[in-house]
Amino acid sequence: MTKQNKPRGLALAALLVAMSFPGLVASQALQEDEPGYSREGADSCFACHDDQQTLAIFRTKHAVPSDADSPFGHGQLQCESCHGPSGDHAGRVRRGQERPASIDFGADSATPIPVQNGLCIECHSADQGSGWHASGHDSDDIACADCHVSHAASDPVMATATQPEICFDCHQYERSQALKPFSHPLREGKMDCSSCHSTHGNSTDTQFAQAALNGTCYDCHAEKRGPYLWEHAPAVEDCGSCHDPHGSNNPGMVSLRGPMLCQGCHSQAGHPSIPRTPDELAGGMPSQYLLSRNCMNCHTAVHGSNHPSGSNLMR
Ligand code: HEC
Ligand code: HEC
Ligand code: HEC
Ligand code: HEC
Ligand code: HEC
Ligand code: HEC
Ligand code: HEC
Ligand code: HEC
Ligand code: HEC
Ligand code: HEC
Structure with a gap:
């Protein structure tokens, strides 16, 4: 589909014409030639x-x-490019006879969802790409109309402030995550699910907006990309190994508090997980943080370090 930039005034005029003189709208139709369609x-x-x-x-x-x-x-x-041939539906109905249906949209419609979606995709195959057909939404028979509202001046799923509510309807787990004390500003309307997800689907496992999970985070947290002189392997690989991106009870949206967060991967390597005496530290040097137990008190540069002597991510 080609995008056209039309002068706004013209579109508005066309709209007013359509609202006040519907006959002018229909005068463009060629429907007489289309069997099943209204005249x-x-x-x-x-x-x-x-x-x-x-x-x-x-x-x-x-x-x-x-x-x-x-x-x-x-x-x-016109209407029937979406609602399908509705000539019979719009025609006369004898008393006692039921009006033949027009195609309706959404989960409650009698029309199977692939058929509904097919009507939209007929014009939108370019926007959908092949990603849609590989997505969890398509394979679980989610309708375009489950997310989109067509008869509204503005479609709520297209606006950041209103989008998450629509997604939460089905994604209850993500809703409960977002309600936790530390989360991305989704409920504040400052970002939306499509900040991180390609909602129509793509080839990544979880429909990330960028080619990979970390790439998606770097969109906004560019400073975490590095390059670092001393990398911390999990940060390079997967931000999700320490963070719950939808929300968490822990400051910094980490999935567990320290030291448990770190002990998931570091057991007794180098020095005991919870050093209590200087001897338990690899270097054997005393530290004022020793009893505070949180690894991050000493290893502050958890995302990586650029300090020449930062190999232990301490600065
Ligand atoms: C772009 C596709 C599209 C076009 C064009 C369109 N509709 Fe719809 N229509 C829908 C969708 C999708 C719904 C489901 C509710 C929604 O998304 O707003 C709907 C809902 C409806 C409903 C409500 C059905 C119900 O269950 O309450 C009626 C009636 C209707 N449309 C009539 C029309 C008429 C009349 C026109 C032409 C003036 C028209 N539509 C043009 C897509 C379209
Ligand atoms: C003679 C009256 C009449 C005309 C003309 C008419 N409809 Fe309807 N339509 C109805 C009635 C009655 C319903 C039942 C829904 C309701 O209870 O509101 C309905 C329902 C619908 C629905 C919901 C699905 C369904 O079948 O229940 C859609 C979509 C719809 N109409 C689209 C259209 C379109 C598109 C046209 C023009 C091509 C059209 N209608 C012309 C009377 C009409
Ligand atoms: C006859 C072709 C046609 C059909 C059928 C059609 N669309 Fe569209 N749709 C368009 C065109 C043209 C645009 C405007 C594209 C643009 O300006 O970039 C559009 C725009 C949209 C947009 C973007 C609106 C915006 O404000 O930016 C959405 C969402 C959309 N369509 C969804 C749907 C859904 C859902 C259906 C099925 C119920 C559907 N379309 C059926 C032609 C169609
Ligand atoms: C899971 C919810 C969801 C479903 C299902 C969905 N869309 Fe969308 N759609 C969106 C969101 C959100 C946007 C806004 C762009 C974005 O953030 O990715 C959008 C944008 C669009 C646009 C505007 C152009 C673009 O790509 O940005 C069109 C057209 C469109 N959708 C058509 C469809 C059609 C056709 C279907 C069904 C085959 C569909 N959508 C199914 C959520 C959805
Ligand atoms: C009508 C219900 C429904 C709505 C609305 C909905 N989804 Fe989904 N979503 C599903 C289902 C069902 C699946 C596939 C099953 C699964 O993986 O959980 C899915 C899958 C996903 C996945 C992929 C999960 C994976 O592991 O691959 C993402 C990401 C997603 N949805 C995001 C969104 C976003 C963002 C929105 C709002 C724009 C949204 N969904 C709206 C039902 C819905
Ligand atoms: C800050 C980026 C970000 C935002 C914003 C975001 N997600 Fe996610 N989402 C992720 C990541 C990363 C994953 C991968 C799984 C994980 O680590 O939790 C994911 C996974 C998912 C999954 C798959 C869960 C599973 O168990 O497979 C769904 C569904 C989902 N997100 C829906 C949503 C919805 C709905 C919204 C909006 C309310 C949203 N996401 C907002 C980053 C985000
Ligand atoms: C669209 C931009 C955007 C994307 C993409 C994004 N974030 Fe964020 N992130 C934010 C904003 C905005 C904040 C809140 C900053 C604030 O409150 O000062 C934030 C805050 C955070 C915080 C700190 C939370 C706190 O309580 O201090 C973490 C951790 C975080 N993001 C991780 C991630 C991860 C991991 C990803 C990728 C899965 C990601 N972000 C993707 C915008 C984004
Ligand atoms: C090894 C665990 C771990 C990994 C992996 C990790 N982080 Fe963090 N991150 C933390 C910890 C710990 C904090 C500090 C939490 C606190 O405030 O107590 C933090 C804080 C943050 C903050 C908020 C404070 C700040 O420094 O700006 C952001 C944003 C953030 N991380 C983004 C990311 C991104 C993006 C990735 C992936 C590139 C990532 N993190 C990978 C452990 C990790
Ligand atoms: C997902 C697993 C994982 C988590 C969680 C994790 N790390 Fe690591 N960490 C690694 C790996 C892998 C290395 C690289 C080890 C190597 O090169 O031998 C590493 C290296 C380190 C190093 C540098 C040691 C060296 O020899 O290069 C320090 C210090 C460190 N981690 C501290 C932490 C702290 C503090 C936390 C908690 C905030 C943490 N790690 C969480 C996997 C993890
Ligand atoms: C009191 C400060 C302090 C605390 C707390 C601390 N460390 Fe360390 N850690 C050090 C020092 C100092 C070194 C460097 C020793 C050296 O230079 O040989 C080190 C080294 C490491 C190394 C690299 C070991 C190696 O093989 O050289 C890892 C991994 C590590 N710490 C993980 C952790 C984890 C996980 C925690 C939390 C459970 C933690 N540290 C808590 C001070 C601390």
């Missing part, structure tokens, strides 16, 4: 569906008559 496009629908919510579609990028790719572009099928 007059959107005009056929307004007879029964002219509530504010339905009409809100005209305040979105989906109703830009000057955009040939838009459902309301020249030669497109």
Whole structure:
């Protein structure tokens, strides 16, 4: 799909026309030639569906008559490019007879989700890429409409302040994490899930925004990338080996407090895990921090050190 920069005034004018004179919208339709479709496009629908919510579609990028790719572009099928052929649905119904359905969207719809999504992907295969089809969302039959709202001037999942709520609906564990005392500012609306995740999916295991987990963190925490003279192996490999990125009860969003955090990997290497006397330190030198037990009191440079004598990550 090509992106076009249209003068805003024009789009607004088109919108006003659409709202006040629906007939002008339909005059572009070619629906008579399309079996199963209504004769007059959107005009056929307004007879029964002219509530504010339905009409809100005209305040979105989906109703830009000057955009040939838009459902309301020249030669497109308007409402029915999404809702499918609805000629019978819009037609007369005899008393006692049930109105044939139009295609509805979302988890409660009678239309199977792959069919619903197929209607959207018909126009959006470029945005979706192959990532969507490899994603947990596609394989678990999540609908485009589970995240996106089409009949709204602004789609909440596209705005940072409102996006996380939509994701939390299904991802309850991440919600409980984000409620912990130390977390990324998700609930404050300063960042959203797509700061770290590619929501439509990509080839990484957990749909990271960047090619790998650490690359995703470096987007914002560039100083942790180094290069360091003395690297700390786990920091180079996986920030998640010490941090819970969705939230934690521990300061600094670490998954465990020191010394347990470090003891997960360092047992008695070099000096005992919890040195109590100078003799238990590899260098045998006394230290004022000895009884405080937290490894980070001495090994402050846990992410890596650039100090010439920082090989033990102490400075
Ligand atoms: C003659 C009246 C009438 C016309 C014309 C009409 N609809 Fe409907 N539509 C209804 C009724 C009644 C419902 C039942 C839903 C409800 O209870 O609100 C409905 C429901 C729907 C639904 C929800 C799914 C379903 O079938 O229950 C969609 C989507 C829909 N209409 C789309 C359209 C579209 C698109 C057009 C134009 C091509 C259209 N309608 C024209 C009366 C109409
Ligand atoms: C871009 C695709 C798209 C277009 C174009 C579109 N719709 Fe929808 N429509 C949806 C989706 C998706 C939903 C589900 C709710 C939502 O996302 O807002 C929906 C919901 C509805 C519903 C409510 C069904 C219910 O269960 O309550 C009606 C009625 C409806 N649309 C009618 C129309 C009419 C009439 C038009 C043309 C003026 C139209 N739609 C154009 C995608 C579209
Ligand atoms: C007839 C083609 C067509 C169909 C069908 C269609 N879209 Fe679109 N969609 C477009 C066009 C064109 C744009 C505007 C692209 C742009 O301006 O970058 C768009 C934009 C969007 C956007 C971005 C909106 C924004 O504000 O930036 C979303 C999200 C979207 N569509 C979702 C959907 C969903 C969900 C469906 C199925 C219910 C759907 N589309 C069906 C053509 C279509
Ligand atoms: C898990 C939630 C989710 C699902 C499911 C989802 N989207 Fe999106 N979509 C988003 C978010 C979030 C954005 C905003 C861009 C971003 O942050 O990645 C977006 C952006 C878009 C855009 C704007 C262009 C772009 O790529 O940025 C289009 C078009 C779109 N989605 C279409 C679809 C279609 C079609 C489907 C179904 C095949 C779908 N989306 C399924 C969450 C979702
Ligand atoms: C309608 C329910 C639903 C919504 C809404 C939803 N998801 Fe999901 N999500 C799932 C399911 C189901 C899976 C696949 C099963 C799994 O891996 O947990 C999944 C998988 C994921 C994964 C991949 C997990 C992995 O290990 O590969 C990420 C990341 C994700 N979702 C992020 C998001 C984000 C971000 C949003 C909001 C923009 C969102 N989801 C909205 C249901 C949902
Ligand atoms: C700061 C970056 C970041 C943000 C923001 C973020 N995530 Fe994640 N997410 C990760 C990382 C890193 C993982 C890999 C697993 C781990 O280490 O916990 C992950 C894993 C996941 C998984 C897979 C969990 C599993 O057990 O496989 C889901 C689902 C998920 N995130 C959903 C979300 C949702 C929903 C949001 C928004 C509320 C969100 N994430 C925000 C970084 C982030
Ligand atoms: C979109 C930007 C962004 C990305 C990507 C990001 N962060 Fe953050 N991070 C922040 C912001 C903003 C804060 C809060 C800073 C503050 O409050 O001063 C933060 C804070 C932190 C903190 C300190 C929390 C505290 O309580 O002191 C840690 C640890 C952290 N991030 C780790 C990570 C990890 C690990 C990743 C990758 C999985 C990551 N971040 C990805 C923006 C980001
Ligand atoms: C070996 C464990 C470990 C690894 C691996 C690790 N961190 Fe940390 N990180 C810590 C500890 C410990 C703190 C300090 C926590 C506190 O405040 O008590 C911290 C603090 C932070 C902070 C907040 C304070 C500051 O220094 O800015 C950020 C941001 C951060 N880490 C990002 C990252 C990123 C990004 C990665 C991956 C490149 C990473 N961390 C890997 C242990 C680790
Ligand atoms: C995920 C496992 C892991 C965790 C957690 C971890 N480390 Fe390490 N650490 C390593 C590895 C691997 C090395 C490199 C060992 C080597 O090169 O022999 C290392 C090296 C070190 C070194 C330098 C020693 C040397 O000989 O180069 C120090 C000091 C150190 N870690 C302290 C800590 C502290 C303090 C913590 C807690 C904040 C911690 N580590 C957490 C795996 C871990
Ligand atoms: C009182 C300060 C202090 C505390 C607390 C401390 N260390 Fe050390 N650590 C040192 C000193 C000093 C050295 C360097 C000894 C040397 O130069 O040979 C060292 C060396 C190391 C080394 C490298 C050992 C080697 O093979 O040379 C590792 C790994 C290490 N510490 C891990 C830890 C862990 C894990 C903890 C917490 C359980 C911890 N340290 C707590 C002072 C401390």
